[in-house]
Amino acid sequence: MLIPKLLLPVLVYEISTSTVESIEGKISRFTRKWLGVPPGLTDVAMICRKAKLRLPLKSIVEDYKYGKATLMTMFEDSEDPAVRSIQP
Structure with a gap:
């Protein structure tokens, strides 16, 4: 529920990938503390979609990159020439 908000x-504002990575690190740290898992548990174990024990967690950095790519595609494939000419 927190990630979409x-x-x-x-996605709307110009925020660097390193800033998003630091936000994900802070959220990951608090999530580990809340779940009571050891600090050595990797992010792969928490976010993996193919593991037998899956947690309903998503990577914020992956969603950020996916959202930026979607935004670029929307600008490039727009019917409106004014929108198509925008250089994000």
Whole structure:
């Protein structure tokens, strides 16, 4: 529920990938503390979609990159020439 609310401003405004990575690190740290897992548990174990024990967690950085790519495609494939000429 937090990620969609977080991603909209991140996609609209110019925020660097390193900033999004630091936000994900902070969220990951608090999530680990809340779940009570050891700090050595990797992000792969928490975000993996193919593991037998899957947690309903998503990577914010992956969603950020996917959202930016979608935004670029929407600008490039727009019917309106004014929108198509925008250089994000």
